[in-house]
Amino acid sequence: MTVQGATPSDLMLARMMALHPKIIDLTLDRVWRLLAALDHPERALPPAIHLAGTNGKGSTLAFLRAGIEGAGQAAHAYTSPHLARFHERVRVAGELISEPALTAVLDECEAANGGAPITYFEITTCAALLAFSRTPADWTLLETGLGGRLDATNVLDAPALTIVTPVSMDHEQYLGDTLEKIAFEKAGILKRGVPCVVGPQDDAALEVIEAQAARLGAPLLVHGQHWHVREERGRMVFEDEAGLLDLPLPVLPGAHQIANAGAALAALRHLGFGEAACEAAVTCAEWPARMQRLRRGPLAEAAPEVELWLDGGHNPAAGAALAAHLARLPERPTHLICGMLSTKDATGFLAPLAGAADSLTAVPIPGEAAALDPDTLAEVAARAGHAARTAESPAAALAAITDEDATARVLICGSLYLAGQVLRENG
Incomplete structure (x- = not known):
């Protein structure tokens, strides 16, 4: 075919x-x-x-x-x-x-x-x-x-x-x-x-x-x-x-x-x-999906006042590094949109980020058989200290966040596969 x-x-x-x-x-x-x-x-x-x-x-x-x-x-x-x-x-x-x-x-x-x-x-x-x-x-x-x-x-x-x-x-x-x-x-x-x-x-x-x-x-x-x-x-x-x-x-x-x-x-x-x-x-140096600021594409255009970031880190060390970086940025309400694979240590990745974000929205990763379903990921995130919810896509998650705060900081994270999908649609 x-x-x-x-x-x-x-x-x-x-x-x-x-x-x-x-x-x-x-x-x-x-x-x-x-x-x-x-x-x-x-x-x-x-x-x-x-x-x-x-x-x-x-x-x-x-x-x-x-x-x-x-x-x-x-x-x-x-x-x-x-x-x-x-x-x-x-x-x-x-x-x-x-x-x-x-x-x-x-x-x-x-x-x-x-x-x-x-x-x-x-x-x-x-x-x-x-x-x-x-x-x-x-x-x-x-x-x-x-x-x-x-x-x-x-x-x-x-x-x-x-x-x-x-x-x-x-x-x-x-x-x-x-x-x-x-x-x-x-x-x-x-x-x-x-x-x-x-x-x-x-x-x-x-x-x-x-x-x-x-x-x-x-x-x-x-x-x-x-x-x-x-x-x-x-x-x-x-x-x-x-x-x-x-x-x-x-x-x-x-x-x-x-x-x-x-x-x-x-x-x-x-x-x-x-x-x-x-x-x-x-x-x-250029290296996409490593705390990359997204300034174009449908996501950025849908939320022009949002400070939108993308990162593909997915293990505990990456979670700690992201948390440290977010702590150094100017103070601003920060929300995570997260998708992860079941083969990764989701708790280890998410725990360091609990104090750095006001909420986490779990999303699926289409086409990836090993992706955690959003409900499961949200449960893991909640146990790790996040105020967690789910959405059907990064776009839907971003829309829900901006309904509450149109000037928030949003980080899409948790998987290089999710990052790839976002870049294909917003590169």
Whole structure:
């Protein structure tokens, strides 16, 4: 059956979903098999920076890309998940992959795979690496999808640098039920002799990362030891062994972005980039659905006086970061519109936000089988301390909020899938 409006790549991606193994098992065997059939595109990439972590890896990659491009160089970038279109995941030499180029590499990967079981993420990662291998660039930026040790991106023998952003509890069903187990999986991207920039970590996670680094002889550049970053008088101050940088605050809002920008600066400085690249990193980065202000589209037009925000964070650390950011904003009645997946720790995400919001409206996430139904999410929110209710959509929730206060602050949050839906309709 042909879906009206679907592109050739949409149809190919739908076919690839059908190849998914019946049991999800984290392994690199399927990836190695397909990469071999493609004549190993991972061996033909520009120098790579590989990022893992629970929170902040996408933002850190965005800061890195902005810094590299600010220095006049080009970077391939692979991120996930996408928000509105799959093409967002694959930037070839700085540009979103074109529909013809994406269709070509997907077709080649599908043919080389020969119908064998493989996950959607694995086969599309191979397609991205194939696209990168065929276009010149100065750098390759790779964000892990899940974990690190057995993630489909973990196929480079010797990246130029690795980065581990803050590790916290998430994806416990795959990565383990303790912070130490999760940190072990994230630290699986470390390579023998390859330096690793380490963002702020709980002591338990840092001990695991340090043990893995010692085993591999991988030099560490650790936040709080080898580099420091802080906000001071409305500026961002970064310090490492090379000296001090006095920079504007990161363009991506939120106090947590200072640490993410700091990790990117530590990486750029280690790789020899100068002050111009560092300033571009913090002033030119773009990363949608991370405390993104929505100023256009039907939602914004329906409530022109509302201060409307969007964020895709969905785990306890993200909830705490959002609460901290909301506390720093000028005082204003604040309301949450929230949709979440049943696979996430809804209580852990919502509890820190209870003191930062006047109400929470639970909404569905259409098309997502794992989405919590609004009634269930509202019950969880109420137990976490929220004045909770439900609505059939973000638009309906916003209308109810504005009926009570047309000048409120509204944050749509809880899921990247919900954020993607909102951006598709209001991008």
